Amino acid sequence: MSEQLVSGFTAAVAIHITTSQAKHIFGISVPQHNGIFKVIKTWRDVCYNIPSTNFATLITTVICFIILYLVKVQINMRFKSRLKMPIPIELIIISIATGIAHFAEFNQRFNINILKDIPAGLPSPVLPNPVIATDYIADAFIIGIVAFTHSVSGARLMARKHNYEIDPNQELVASGAGSVVCSIFSGYINAGSLSRTIMVLDGTNGKSQIACLVGCVIVIIMILAIGPLFYSLPKVIWMVTFLTSSILDVDIGIASSLIFSLLTVSLRTQSPSSYTLGFVGKTNQLKSVDRYDPVVAPDNVRIVQFQAPIYFANADIFVRSVVKLTGIDLVKARKKQKQFNQIETNISPIDVIENCDLTMQIESKMSEKFVDGVEIVILDFSGVNFIDIVGIKALKRVYTDYNSIGIEVFIASCNDSVTSMMTSTDFMKDYEETVYLTVNCILTHKKLRSGLQV
Template sequence: MGHSEIQGGGCEVCVVRPTLSITQRASKYHYTPQHTPGFFKSLQIKATESCSCSARCIMSVVAARVPILSWLPSYNLRSSLVGDIVSGITVAIMHIPQGMGFAILAELPPIIGIYMAFFPVLIYALLGTSRHSSMGAFAIICLMTGKVVKQLAVIPDPESHHDGNETQPLLQGTHTYTPVQVAALVALMNGIFQIAMGVLQLGRLSVFLSDMLVSGFTTGAAVHVLTSQIPFILGIHVHSFEGPLKIIYAYVDIIGQAFSCDQAVMIISLITMIVLIFNNEYVKPWFRTFTKIPIPIELIVIISGTLTSYLDNFHDVYNIRIVGEVPTGLPKPAIPPVELMSAVLVDSVVISVVAYVVSFSMARIFAKRHNYNVDANQELYAMGASNVFGSFFGCAPIAVSLARSLIQEAAGGVTQITSFVCCFLLLFVLLFIGPVFETLPNCVLSSIIVVALKGMFMQVRDLKRVWGVSRPDAMIWLASFLGVVIIDIDYGLLLGIVTSLVVLLYRSQEPKTARLGRVPNTDVYLNVKEYSLALEVPKISIFQFTGPLHFANADYFRQQLMSVTGLNPAAIVATKLLEPKLRQPEAGITSHQTKGVEYLVVEMSGVSYTDSSGGYLLSQLYKEYQKAGITVCLAALSGSVLQTLDACGTDNVIPPEDIFHSLHDAVVALTNPDQPLGVDDISTQL
């Protein structure tokens, strides 16, 4: 092998080696097949490895399951502590308005949102592997939890505080359950499912929920969140609808009450949203030029709303709904009503999957940005344990909040110490400051939620961006979005998953194919329809297939092979039986393609996988073309494909001498059939 400079830049590389079939390659380079143990042997090996025990092994396992033991001893106080403290204080301030607002989405008292920022987050800080994810209340998960709460709990009428009016649950029985009990049970079931998924090593299955699916799903869910908050912003009461088209029915009801809105509530909501939007669009970008720490505008709005409501007595004078009683101190631990497990089973599975996918997607983004690793299965353990622990204190399921996480990163957060600082400040709020927020109008919290939805609605740009790149990906986004909006959140997720699987199958069902030609005096082979310099090799037709070959696309492979090359073995055999004077090119056969063709080479470098149906198809094609006087050869097969063909017995039909190391090996060997393999040299110029 050598190289030299050539005119025009670059260099010329000359590689000289013998042509190789797979038999020659195995012999010349001492191929030793790897032994694959059987199923029971694999289980035995796995059991032996799992049961082997040593002090070092135990410490490794414990450190893997409790990551804080790995990173805390090496924590750098000088470079990380200040950023973690500042970030923790900033995130704690954000937790108060967001937690209180998102708790309303789950039909829970606002104080529960702060509990969700304290109890579960403590456990996640110990067990989680993401350094920048802000766990706690998340709008989509709270909304999905609220659906279950409305079905199973007795919800007090927000219009009449403590007057006995209540919303009855759909599930009637001898016992009644509070919203906190139902939400806590959902959190417990979430934790159990997530821990079970971690034990089964199912963390990586999240890759099947594509970015387009998650984007469309969360955008559709944002429509539900907006719809649920409009009655609070307008000061009206909307009936609770269930099933498909419930959002449409809700908006019909809202429009029907357009002239009965509470003007005082609308004015408060309008002022709140104007202040928030002005800050986000103008003040925040300007302020960011001076410091990474954002203005805690949501907290300022809450304090202002609470103070104004207290001084003007909004609840008694204007009949404006307020937060109401906020207890001080920490709640006593209690076991959720486990007798309702069967009733929340399906919803809990959906919520646990959505919470994990959204959270792990964010964790993966931050990990790539800051060059560290997140463990998919450990995240399941961490989230599961957090939800289980939080459920005993009345918490709803938790997930990562995009807005808080971005602020945590921007404020200088480096490690999970941020979460501990945040929890310490929230503990102070829970012990001493909680009752201050009792006069806060609910419409202020709803306004904060609606303005915070901007980021989710802006995900519509993902559809515009991907529409011109990949229509199938755009269909995944649309299916997820429309399914969530028109049908319901859980069914929309299912529709998105089904659409993703259909797109995946479609792409593997019909891979790209081409007829290749050789660029003269090179080993470069290109599509003859796209490159005018690529010329077909005399006596050889080359067919390229660039996708997996399996039972679902076996017929497509056969059809494309005959269509692209123009070589139909049945038609060729029929033509040979006719009298010479009657022979005419038949359908599917063009004379310039079939005249003198002796070899059909299938280039399979793009075939990553094949199954028994693919192996059987290749055997059948070999026999059919052999009857037509054409030899089928295979080139550039991967090791796994060769092993599958060997297991299927395909190599008993197609001789190993007709299976080549590369396409160029096949062409050189077939154009020089009088020279034995392994003697002729290939001279390649690049």
């Protein structure tokens, strides 16, 4: 997945989280929506129910926001160099709020929603029922993609922030293995939590897996023993630190993003860049004749650079680009070639010797054989990442078309992938002598062999 896709998805997730918690922030009840435009529908219902806002819940939310902002931004961030460790304000707020809510009876006196019963202990291990697998396999696939994308997005955010690399494939294997274990204990699919990663782990300067291990131990202790103590914790306290967003539902959004990313790659190969190259001044550096000045193309030679892979979707575009950049009308050139062949067939050597005017006419016609005097076409493949069997056929077509009118075709600067494909498709068997390491090698060889002016 591209960085842009992950970044966009991360931003979208934030809006979804904010939307899902809006009813808790205002202390109102709104119906649950799913599918396309669920965010818009949810916010519409929130706006309709604003007059029913529980002001005690809203005031609690505002107070928590203010405290979080002051401590995290004005203290933890501004005095980061002076603090041995950031102030764990989230944990402090949760602890204090739980105590206040319990002894002040927030639920009874102000009708503030609280977490209430939290089951203690771990479920007994049991294998999932394969009989009902068909009922949830499609949803499981979508959830798996969303969970993996969510995890990778958080990992990449941390990787960019702390200057290290991640391996998405390794993350996928780890996520899959963890989900298998979770399923045995009736758990949800595992996924990275942006709130925990950014605000808790990174906020407390966690650097290794030991930090995660400590967190896991604390979570287990809470599940087994401390969970019931959070009975009186106001729900709004859990929501005030969440972020993020999107108009479409998460599964549709990630699917659309993946399709759009693949579409942009396809469109780029459908409109590739291609140039006619020449030498910069008296150097050996090749640059586009149209984009740089002064750039001079060698006499009698056209150097064409195609900057895209050549495969089934753009093979015809490649052929048309070569024809356009060489400036040769192949149809007219073939007609001239046919006329030359007929003239040479119908005229005997004696007629040529006895008729000087006829000889001059033939030579004049022959001089028009090439457009702009082009004798050599060099294909610079330095911008071609790969080529498939359809691309090889298109390349052979270029050779056939130009060779049929007496123009030599050469290829330079192929990478290993392109060379391997040429070898496996027997292209090298027919045209190996025309493939060179660099453009300069071709020009040097032709100059030494035939005195071509380059």
